[in-house]
Amino acid sequence: MITLTSDFGTPYPAAMKGVVLQRTDAKLVDVGHDFPRHDVRTAAFWLRETLPYFPPATHLVVVDPGVGTDRDALVVRAGEHTLVGPDNGVLLPVARRLAGEDDFEPRDDIESGNGLETFLIDEQRLEPVEPTTGTAPVVPAGSADRGPASTTFHGRDVFAPAAAAVHEGDPDRLESLAVLEPTDDFVDLALPEATVDEDGCAVGEVLVVDDFGNVITNVPGSYLESRDQIIANDDRLPVGDTFADVPTGDRLATVGSHGYVELDVNQGRGDEAFDLEVGDRVDLESAPATD
Amino acid sequence: MITLTSDFGTPYPAAMKGVVLQRTDAKLVDVGHDFPRHDVRTAAFWLRETLPYFPPATHLVVVDPGVGTDRDALVVRAGEHTLVGPDNGVLLPVARRLAGEDDFEPRDDIESGNGLETFLIDEQRLEPVEPTTGTAPVVPAGSADRGPASTTFHGRDVFAPAAAAVHEGDPDRLESLAVLEPTDDFVDLALPEATVDEDGCAVGEVLVVDDFGNVITNVPGSYLESRDQIIANDDRLPVGDTFADVPTGDRLATVGSHGYVELDVNQGRGDEAFDLEVGDRVDLESAPATD
Amino acid sequence: MITLTSDFGTPYPAAMKGVVLQRTDAKLVDVGHDFPRHDVRTAAFWLRETLPYFPPATHLVVVDPGVGTDRDALVVRAGEHTLVGPDNGVLLPVARRLAGEDDFEPRDDIESGNGLETFLIDEQRLEPVEPTTGTAPVVPAGSADRGPASTTFHGRDVFAPAAAAVHEGDPDRLESLAVLEPTDDFVDLALPEATVDEDGCAVGEVLVVDDFGNVITNVPGSYLESRDQIIANDDRLPVGDTFADVPTGDRLATVGSHGYVELDVNQGRGDEAFDLEVGDRVDLESAPATD
Numbered sequence: 094m095i096t097l098t099s100d101f102g103t104p105y106p107a108a109m110k111g112v113v114l115q116r117t118d119a120k121l122v123d124v125g126h127d128f129p130r131h132d133v134r135t136a137a138f139w140l141r142e143t144l145p146y147f148p149p150a151t152h153l154v155v156v157d158p159g160v161g162t163d164r165d166a167l168v169v170r171a172g173e174h175t176l177v178g179p180d181n182g183v184l185l186p187v188a189r190r191l192a193g194e195d196d197f198e199p200r201d202d203i204e205s206g207n208g209l210e211t212f213l214i215d216e217q218r219l220e221p222v223e224p225t226t227g228t229a230p231v232v233p234a235g236s237a238d239r240g241p242a243s244t245t246f247h248g249r250d251v252f253a254p255a256a257a258a259v260h261e262g263d264p265d266r267l268e269s270l271a272v273l274e275p276t277d278d279f280v281d282l283a284l285p286e287a288t289v290d291e292d293g294c295a296v297g298e299v300l301v302v303d304d305f306g307n308v309i310t311n312v313p314g315s316y317l318e319s320r321d322q323i324i325a326n327d328d329r330l331p332v333g334d335t336f337a338d339v340p341t342g343d344r345l346a347t348v349g350s351h352g353y354v355e356l357d358v359n360q361g362r363g364d365e366a367f368d369l370e371v372g373d374r375v376d377l378e379s380a381p382a383t384d
Numbered sequence: 385m386i387t388l389t390s391d392f393g394t395p396y397p398a399a400m401k402g403v404v405l406q407r408t409d410a411k412l413v414d415v416g417h418d419f420p421r422h423d424v425r426t427a428a429f430w431l432r433e434t435l436p437y438f439p440p441a442t443h444l445v446v447v448d449p450g451v452g453t454d455r456d457a458l459v460v461r462a463g464e465h466t467l468v469g470p471d472n473g474v475l476l477p478v479a480r481r482l483a484g485e486d487d488f489e490p491r492d493d494i495e496s497g498n499g500l501e502t503f504l505i506d507e508q509r510l511e512p513v514e515p516t517t518g519t520a521p522v523v524p525a526g527s528a529d530r531g532p533a534s535t536t537f538h539g540r541d542v543f544a545p546a547a548a549a550v551h552e553g554d555p556d557r558l559e560s561l562a563v564l565e566p567t568d569d570f571v572d573l574a575l576p577e578a579t580v581d582e583d584g585c586a587v588g589e590v591l592v593v594d595d596f597g598n599v600i601t602n603v604p605g606s607y608l609e610s611r612d613q614i615i616a617n618d619d620r621l622p623v624g625d626t627f628a629d630v631p632t633g634d635r636l637a638t639v640g641s642h643g644y645v646e647l648d649v650n651q652g653r654g655d656e657a658f659d660l661e662v663g664d665r666v667d668l669e670s671a672p673a674t675d
Numbered sequence: 676m677i678t679l680t681s682d683f684g685t686p687y688p689a690a691m692k693g694v695v696l697q698r699t700d701a702k703l704v705d706v707g708h709d710f711p712r713h714d715v716r717t718a719a720f721w722l723r724e725t726l727p728y729f730p731p732a733t734h735l736v737v738v739d740p741g742v743g744t745d746r747d748a749l750v751v752r753a754g755e756h757t758l759v760g761p762d763n764g765v766l767l768p769v770a771r772r773l774a775g776e777d778d779f780e781p782r783d784d785i786e787s788g789n790g791l792e793t794f795l796i797d798e799q800r801l802e803p804v805e806p807t808t809g810t811a812p813v814v815p816a817g818s819a820d821r822g823p824a825s826t827t828f829h830g831r832d833v834f835a836p837a838a839a840a841v842h843e844g845d846p847d848r849l850e851s852l853a854v855l856e857p858t859d860d861f862v863d864l865a866l867p868e869a870t871v872d873e874d875g876c877a878v879g880e881v882l883v884v885d886d887f888g889n890v891i892t893n894v895p896g897s898y899l900e901s902r903d904q905i906i907a908n909d910d911r912l913p914v915g916d917t918f919a920d921v922p923t924g925d926r927l928a929t930v931g932s933h934g935y936v937e938l939d940v941n942q943g944r945g946d947e948a949f950d951l952e953v954g955d956r957v958d959l960e961s962a963p964a965t966d
Contacts (some may be wrong), residue, residue: 094405096398102886103707104721107678110704111728114676121704122401122412125394130887131942139395145515146402146540158942161917173516190515224727224772225755244917246932249728304393305421335452335535350537360422360449385696387689413692413703416685430686436806437693437831464807481806595684596712626743626826641828651713651740 094150095260098124098140099248100131101155108246109153109253112222116257119151131158133183135301135371137282140187142351144174149264152187153248153256154178161244166214166251167279168259170267177214177256179247182282212273214255216242219272222250287312295377299369300353306362307355310375314348322380325356326367329380336360346377385441386551389415389431390539391422392446399537400444400544403513407548410442422449424474426592426662428573431478433642435465440555443478444539444547445469452535455571457505457542459550459564466555468505468547470538473573503564505546507533510563513541578603586668590660591644597653598646601666605639613671616647617658620671627651637668676732677842680706680722681830682713683737690828691735691835694804698839701733713740715765717883717953719864722769724933726756731846734769735838736760743826748796748833749861750841752849759796759838761829764864794855798824801836801854869894869957877959881951882935888944889937892957896930904962907938908949911962918942928959 095113099106106126113121124143128136136156144152149172157164157179165180171191176184192208222242242250255272262270287297287310297312317323317332323346324330331338333345336359344366349355354377357363364370386404390397397417404412415434419427427447435443440463448455448470456471462482467475483499513533533541546563553561578588578601588603608614608623614637615621622629624636627650635657640646645668648654655661677695681688688708695703706725710718718738726734731754739746739761747762753773758766774790804824824832837854844852869879869892879894899905899914905928906912913920915927918941926948931937936959939945946952 098395103709104680104725105885107704107706108725108728111725111730114704115728115730122398122405124398127394143395143399143402146399146406146513148402148406148516159919162919222728225730243932245929245937249932303396337450337453347536350534350540355536389686413689413696415689418685434686434690434693437690437697437804439693439697439807594687628741628744638827641825641831646827 094122094148095119095256096122096124096144096147096150096152097126098128098136098152099126099155100128100136101126101248105246105248108249109155112249112253113153113257115225116220116254117260119257119260122147122150124152128156129371132156132371133158133181133282134284137183137186138284138301140183141190141284144176144187145190147174149173151175151177151256151260153252154183155248155252156183157181157247160247165276165279166216166247166255167276168212168214168255168267168273170210170212170264172208173264175259175264175267177252177259179252180213180280182280185279185282186284210267211276211279212267213276214251215272215274216251219251219254219258222254285311289313289316293379295354295375297354297375297377299371299373299375301371302364302369305357306364307349307357308363308367308369308375309349309351310354310356310377312354312375312377314352314354316354316377317346317348320379324376324378324380326369326376328367330356385413385439386410386547387413387415387435387438387441387443388417389419389427389443390417390446391419391427392417392539396537396539399540400446403540403544404444404548406516407511407545408551410548410551413438413441415443419447423447423662424449424472424573425575428474428477429575429592431474432481432575435467435478436481438465440464442466442468442547442551444543445474446539446543447474448472448538451538456567457507457538457546458567458570459503459505459546459558461501461503461555461558463499464555466550466558468543468550470543471504471570473571476570476573477575501558502567502570503558504567505542506563506565507542510542510545510549513545576602580604580607584670586645586666588645588666588668590662590664590666592662593655593660596648597655598640598648599654599658599660599666600640600642601645601647601668603645603666603668605643605645607645607668608637608639611670615667615669615671617660617667619658621647676704676730677701677838678704678706678726678729678732678734679708680710680718680734681708681737682710682718683708683830687828687830690831691737694831694835695735695839697807698802698836699842701839701842704729704732706734710738711953714738714953715740715763715864716866719765719768720866720883722765723772723866726758726769727772729756731755733757733759733838733842735834736765737830737834738765739763739829742829747858747861748798748829748837750794750796750837750849750855752792752794752846754790755846757841757846757849759834759841761834762795762861764862767861767864768866792849793858793861794849795858796833796837797854797856798833801833801840804832804836867893871895871898875961877936877957879936879957879959881953881955881957883953884946884951887939888946889931889939890945890949890951890957891931891933892936892938892959894936894957894959896934896936898936898959899928899930902961906958906960906962908951908956908958910949912938 167180169176169188171188289295295312339345358366458471460467460479462479580586586603630636649657749762751758751770753770871877877894921927923942940948
């Protein structure tokens with residue numbers, strides 16, 4: 094099984110799928126292709142929250158604002174899963190989750206044997222991408238030392254063939270693939286952590302806003318335990334077990350399905366009601382009794 | 385085969401697919417995940433018009449504004465198909481269609497033997513959803529009597545595992561599945577019917593607006609037979625066999641692919657031209673000859 | 676394998692998939708269903724740039740502003756691929772690419788033996804589309820001489836069953852299928868070509884704008900060779916190998932993954948920065964040295 098994740102919209106993912114299916118008969122499953130463009134952190138969050146629910150698979154990820162530059166192409170083996178994508182950090186949060194390492198680990202702890210292995214893709218050794226029949230478009234080669242890939246569509250020309258090669262290979266012996274070379278030099282990325290002080294004040298930020306408009310913060314859901322109300326950025330809010338604990342259109346704080354505090358509106362958009370977007374600071378504090 | 389329908393956008397459907405694929409190798413087919421949010425009736429319409437074209441399958445449906453409340457989780461066997469989703473009525477119009485019951489039937493007619501069977505999902509008996517490797521996020525259990533599901537993502541934690549269990553079971557003996565218990569107590573939903581009086585006046589409403597902007601009413605298409613023009617909400621319109629029977633940008637009434645009267649614009653948006661949205665009243669009457 | 680392309684949005688593609696899956700167990704792959712509505716030329720461009728990367732397959736294409744009129748339904752065998760769609764030209768640019776014919780060929784050159792074969796679909800001989808169980812909606816037959824298809828949804832009623840029939844047949848002997856009859860009478864379509872004069876001035880137009888906002892012109896990428904800057908519609912621009920050759924938010928000209936000159940913004944929208952849309956004229960000329 095190969096999953097596909099990108100910020101490509103339509104129809105670039107289909108070109109990637111064609112290339113993959115030229116080389117393997119794997120089942121393909123879309124994680125999504127309308128992630129916010131060029132937003133590595135948001136994609137990293139959603140991958141971390143989504144891929145662990147899949148059975149062991151190869152995961153092709155292309156959110157790649159640095160396409161065509163000298164950023165490397167990376168493969169990460171994490172537990173029984175294998176991740177393929179640009180070396181910009183997007184693969185690392187989910188890789189640690191898949192390997193059972195929840196906390197940020199300095200990169201020198203990542204080595205063979207503890208569940209995480211990292212490889213560079215040698216683009217020159219990839220079998221070049223070509224149409225099955227007919228004439229290829231004339232695309233410019235990136236540069237002499239990087240093989241025949243285009244400079245602007247490595248999803249099709251680098252990551253899709255690499256994912257197919259990895260999928261066809263032995264997941265336990267990725268080092269035997271000619272297109273991979275082990276590395277411990279890669280770009281890491283950690284999602285920001287919230288702080289909770291002894292007075293019960295939490296300082297966090299908005300990690301992502303989901304398609305419903307739910308504002309997902311990085312404050313652990315445990316913050317809401319045994320609270321009926323909180324103050325979020327100076328607004329008093331009820332704490333609910335689920336959206337429908339408040340009337341339609343009302344605001345609430347709840348613990349989302351990822352385990353974080355969310356600021357939501359029942360059947361409405363929390364981002365609009367709270368005027369919050371990704372990266373905005375969120376202060377939570379205990380609500381004093383009102384009577 | 386398992387089809388998937390939701391109002392989830394991206395990437396929550398992928399988490400559902402991962403859970404399903406942990407438990408079964410079924411072919412997955414998306415019906416769509418950008419249905420209007422929290423809109424049970426619109427989803428019910430599209431399911432009724434779409435699922436009957438599939439071969440016998442399990443259909444996973446999550447349009448669920450009551451997630452996390454005490455609404456039940458339902459399985460309906462209808463003809464050779466099996467439907468899995470929240471007990472909010474969304475499954476019933478398509479279930480009746482699949483069972484060959486076109487008209488609204490009072491619920492005490494729904495019993496084993498006439499093509500429709502209904503079951504409650506016992507959430508406590510579902511195998512809990514867990515990541516395949518690594519560490520699960522810490523999600524709050526709903527409540528002691530409902531098992532380990534999160535309170536806000538039953539698509540992942542309840543309906544996906546239930547759909548996998550149903551798909552792996554014997555569709556003719558669903559009652560043998562430990563996670564299901566027969567019930568005749570469920571929320572029903574009927575789409576509104578139009579009335580046509582003896583003077584040829586039809587009073588209906590807008591059932592849905594499709595992605596082209598075509599305004600699909602609940603007036604049966606037979607209303608347009610042997611009419612060349614009609615009056616729709618006081619506007620005179622030509623009746624066409626298809627969009628291109630009028631010039632590009634012009635309005636017309638036609639019979640849509642679902643068999644209802646549609647108010648359309650050739651290569652344009654009927655909803656904007658007619659200023660109509662879901663639920664708006666539509667009055668149709670015969671157009672007097674103009675000369 | 677059957678790929679699917681349309682301008683249908685949600686959920687009409689699912690009805691097509693259901694019909695196909697009633698008749699064949701083929702792997703289904705979406706090219707996309709949110710192509711610009713009624714825009715035959717844009718779909719033709721994306722098909723030409725995408726389908727050649729697939730292994731030999733049947734490609735179901737429905738961008739069909741003339742649905743329900745007397746336009747024909749077409750099958751084109753091109754190399755090892757087979758295309759199914761409306762006779763409005765949408766299939767021809769990719770068909771020529773798949774057959775290795777890059778330039779526009781007058782249609783009397785298209786005959787059996789040179790890699791392209793064209794067939795009309797005999798709609799009366801298609802097995803009628805019906806729900807698997809239950810009751811069909813009452814849809815109006817188009818007209819007596821065209822079989823039982825609806826007038827507004829030939830994707831479901833004509834092209835899906837035709838694609839299934841073609842996929843189940845022998846791709847090298849399509850003429851043996853009862854539903855096909857050879858023809859050399861069809862609507863052709865050629866994408867416009869740019870002109871480059873001896874002074875190094877190129878006159879082209881915007882072919883498409885992709886989902887990133889990149890403005891893809893029809894000027895061959897070779898125009899940018901050995902140029903560091905160009906004048907595009909009176910604006911001086913740097914020529915880059917890739918987006919990130921200029922700072923985030925800056926404009927550039929580059930060669931896209933299709934081999935054409937693109938006018939782009941690094942991590943931004945070129946269409947907005949250049950105020951260009953599909954069909955707009957683009958003049959490129961050499962940039963005089965600035966010092």
